[in-house]
Amino acid sequence: MRDYIERQINAQTYIENQYITQVFQGKEKEVRRLLTSFPPQGAFEGREKELGQLNALITQNNHTHILSVKGIGGIGKSALAREYFIRKCLDFDFYIFLEGQQKDMLATLSHPALLDNLDLNDAINQIPKEDPERSDKVLGLIANALLNLQAKGKSRTNRLLVIDDVPTKNTQILQQLAAAGWRIITTSRERVRHAKEYELIELTPEDALRIFALYFGLETQELSQVQKEEVEKIINRLRYHVLAIELVAKNARHLGWSLEKLNQTLAEKGLNISDYADIETQHSGQKDIEHLFTYLLEIFPLEDLKEAELYLLNNYSVIPDEIIDKDTWAKILGKTEDHWQHQAQQLHKKGWLNAPPTEGGFRMHALLAEITRHKNQHRLYADCEKMIQFLIDELNWRDNPNYHQENYKYSTLYSRYAESVVSYFAEPNSRFSILCERIGSFYQTTGNLSQALHFYKKYENLAQKLVTQNPDSPDFKNSLAISYEKLGQTQVSLGNLGEALGYFEKYNQLEKELYAAYPTNVSFKNSLAISYSKLGEVQASLGNLGEALGYFEKYNQLEKELYAAYPTNVSFKNGSAISYEKLGQTQESLGNLEEALGYFE
Numbered sequence: 001m002r003d004y005i006e007r008q009i010n011a012q013t014y015i016e017n018q019y020i021t022q023v024f025q026g027k028e029k030e031v032r033r034l035l036t037s038f039p040p041q042g043a044f045e046g047r048e049k050e051l052g053q054l055n056a057l058i059t060q061n062n063h064t065h066i067l068s069v070k071g072i073g074g075i076g077k078s079a080l081a082r083e084y085f086i087r088k089c090l091d092f093d094f095y096i097f098l099e100g101q102q103k104d105m106l107a108t109l110s111h112p113a114l115l116d117n118l119d120l121n122d123a124i125n126q127i128p129k130e131d132p133e134r135s136d137k138v139l140g141l142i143a144n145a146l147l148n149l150q151a152k153g154k155s156r157t158n159r160l161l162v163i164d165d166v167p168t169k170n171t172q173i174l175q176q177l178a179a180a181g182w183r184i185i186t187t188s189r190e191r192v193r194h195a196k197e198y199e200l201i202e203l204t205p206e207d208a209l210r211i212f213a214l215y216f217g218l219e220t221q222e223l224s225q226v227q228k229e230e231v232e233k234i235i236n237r238l239r240y241h242v243l244a245i246e247l248v249a250k251n252a253r254h255l256g257w258s259l260e261k262l263n264q265t266l267a268e269k270g271l272n273i274s275d276y277a278d279i280e281t282q283h284s285g286q287k288d289i290e291h292l293f294t295y296l297l298e299i300f301p302l303e304d305l306k307e308a309e310l311y312l313l314n315n316y317s318v319i320p321d322e323i324i325d326k327d328t329w330a331k332i333l334g335k336t337e338d339h340w341q342h343q344a345q346q347l348h349k350k351g352w353l354n355a356p357p358t359e360g361g362f363r364m365h366a367l368l369a370e371i372t373r374h375k376n377q378h379r380l381y382a383d384c385e386k387m388i389q390f391l392i393d394e395l396n397w398r399d400n401p402n403y404h405q406e407n408y409k410y411s412t413l414y415s416r417y418a419e420s421v422v423s424y425f426a427e428p429n430s431r432f433s434i435l436c437e438r439i440g441s442f443y444q445t446t447g448n449l450s451q452a453l454h455f456y457k458k459y460e461n462l463a464q465k466l467v468t469q470n471p472d473s474p475d476f477k478n479s480l481a482i483s484y485e486k487l488g489q490t491q492v493s494l495g496n497l498g499e500a501l502g503y504f505e506k507y508n509q510l511e512k513e514l515y516a517a518y519p520t521n522v523s524f525k526n527s528l529a530i531s532y533s534k535l536g537e538v539q540a541s542l543g544n545l546g547e548a549l550g551y552f553e554k555y556n557q558l559e560k561e562l563y564a565a566y567p568t569n570v571s572f573k574n575g576s577a578i579s580y581e582k583l584g585q586t587q588e589s590l591g592n593l594e595e596a597l598g599y600f601e
Contacts, residue, residue: 020093021152028152034089035117039082039097039162045214046207047080050200054084057198058183065178067185068166068192071200073367074243077187078164080200084185085162092160092183093151099322100165106135106448107416108167109142112409118145129447132494138447143173147180159183165321165366168192202240209235211242215249215351216259230259237263237271243367244292250351305350310376312343313352314383316364317372318424319417325361328413332390373424381425388431391418395438397445408446415442422458428469433462433479440486449493456486474514474524481510481527488534497542504534522562529558529575536582545590552582 020033058067069077082097089095100108115121123141127134151157159182166174166186171193178184178194186192203211212231213220223231238244252262271292305313315333316324329340344362347353352372353362364372373380394414397403403411418435425432440455460483466476488503508531514524536551556579562572584599 031117033092033094035094035096036098036111036113039085039164044079044083045211046203047076047083048207049204050080051084051087054080054185054198055088057196058185065181065183066174066192066195067183067198068195069185069187069198069200070189070191073189073370074241074365075200075202076242077200079242081162081164081185081187085160089160092158093154094149094157095160096162098161098163099320100163100167104451105167105170105173106139106451108163109139109173114142118142118149120145127447129445130449130493131447132449134447135450139170139173143176146177146182156181161185163187166192203235203242203245205232205235205240208240208245212245212249215246216253227259230263233263234259234266237266239292241292243365244296247296247351247368250349254350305352306343306346308339308343309347311383312340313347313364313372314376314380315387316353316362317369317376318380318384318387319420321363321366321369323361323363328361332387334386381429384421385431387417388421388435391421392431392434392438395435395442397441403445411442411446415439419455428462428465430466430476430479433459433466433483436462437483437486440490444486444490444493449490453487453490453494456483456490459483460487474518474521477510478514478524478527481507481514481531484510485531485534488538492538492541497538501535501538501542504531504538507531508535522566525558526562526572526575529555529562529579532558533579533582536586540586540589545586549583549586549590552579552586555579556583 021028021030054067054069058065069081071077085095085097089097096111096114098108098111098114115124120141124138127137131137146159146161149157149159161174161177161182161184163184163186166188168188168190174184174186174192175194184195186195191197202208209228209231210220212235213223218227234248235245238248248262248266257265312329312333315329326337326341326344329344330337333340344353344355348355348362352368353364355362376383391414395411395418415438418439422432422435422439436455436459440452440459443449443452443455460480463476463480463483467473467480470476484503484507488500488507491497491500491503508528511524511528511531515521515528518524532551532555536548536555539545539548539551556576559572559576559579563569563576566572580599584596587593587596587599
């Protein structure tokens with residue numbers, strides 16, 4: 001095992017220091033051949049035949065250049081794709097390894113190192129954030145750069161792109177790259193359009209034995225015949241499933257069980273060879289694998305974990321399947337870095353977390369995360385509450401429109417975590433509605449308006465459910481009003497003025513109701529004023545200047561009252577000034593120049 005890790009570390013160091021002369025638009029530049037960061041590594045055993053088949057398929061000149069590695073959860077898709085990249089990337093001039101981000105192709109391809117190496121940041125920043133086509137334009141810039149990536153002195157440039165857990169929507173860019181000669185390998189449980197599928201099935205008996213021995217702490221060549229027979233019984237019971245074998249071997253080793261003890265326990269818990277040894281069926285299906293893991297949870301129950309370990313495991317289960325280090329957990333959950341490192345190390349020993357040897361962090365397999373969430377549904381929210389509040393606070397732009405750009409690294413990271421969190425809790429909750437609003441604001445301020453609209457709609461949906469459940473709550477009603485304002489503003493940016501008007505009318509109606517019920521609430525009065533301003537702006541853009549003037553007059557009246565009541569409030573003073581400006585502009589457009597002059601004065 002130590003030799004394997006040393007080889008991997010040496011390979012990574014060598015690969016990361018490889019450069020090549022790139023030619024783009026007639027200019028030459030020395031660039032890294034590895035255009036992203038190196039993939040997370042882990043122990044790899046077996047699957048040599050599959051690696052050979054993968055290489056043969058992806059390098060055939062007469063074959064499709066998109067190869068989708070499919071299979072049930074935990075069968076080893078990600079490990080196979082990573083190992084292929086590690087072993088074969090130097091056969092290509094340029095190579096990229098990416099992990100799919102929340103089913104979003106733009107987020108997946110917007111890897112900071114990739115954008116840096118392709119010199120795209122300046123061009124992307126020049127696209128206005130409010131441009132309704134910004135996402136498509138950014139994807140177009142990335143596609144153009146990748147399509148034109150050429151190595152000096154070569155008539156044909158060989159390029160490799162590997163995407164683990166690829167988004168299955170908006171895959172047109174992959175088709176473009178494949179048509180231009182890029183060799184693309186993806187992993188997915190779902191079908192990827194226009195891709196040749198490579199079905200990954202259960203392990204061979206020989207590979208399964210080697211994997212079990214690796215995690216149980218045995219040398220394969222030193223196994224006695226009796227030991228081999230015991231291992232064969234175990235891997236038969238586990239359906240030759242990679243993740244099941246790893247989990248069982250690690251837990252049994254941690255508990256100090258013998259092979260005989262492990263076999264006896266598996267049999268007592270219902271994992272009988274007669275039920276699970278039909279290897280001819282090969283692909284057993286996701287439901288059967290999940291059924292298998294319900295048995296394993298009886299043998300190695302989560303309840304046996306220490307409280308701090310279970311707490312950390314639950315938090316891991318609701319964020320993306322990626323490496324999380326001790327520093328990040330210390331920021332999110334508090335306590336010391338060493339505290340969380342110790343808990344993660346214990347979970348790694350028991351098989352619940354993976355620890356790539358060169359990364360300094362841990363990750364949780366998606367299938368184990370599913371099982372953890374299901375098993376701990378009764379306490380999942382309580383355990384994740386601190387993380388949820390942390391994400392809400394960190395994604396608050398604090399009245400600074402450039403906050404997310406200035407903190408892009410962490411805003412992107414925490415937004416990705418937040419997206420994952422809200423996808424795993426079905427019950428409406430005020431914190432989840434706020435989190436959806438925060439995610440929407442992140443996308444709006446960074447220029448991805450389609451994603452902003454998506455999360456503002458989720459915000460609206462959650463807020464509506466909360467109002468239905470709590471019809472007398474002014475806070476929930478105001479939250480719903482804010483969701484309409486956010487949706488309206490995003491539709492304005494997208495150029496959909498009709499839809500924007502509809503949302504602003506709903507926003508205005510709720511604020512009128514809130515102000516009528518709570519006439520002394522200054523916040524509700526100010527929100528009502530803003531709603532009139534939004535309606536006036538849209539009506540003016542639609543050319544309905546009479547309607548716009550009426551709304552701006554109501555906006556002006558409320559702002560004058562607020563400023564008169566709170567003369568030291570700078571915001572109200574500024575609002576009053578803006579309301580006069582809106583009235584003046586509208587009167588000017590109507591040709592009423594004297595009235596316009598009066599307002600401007």
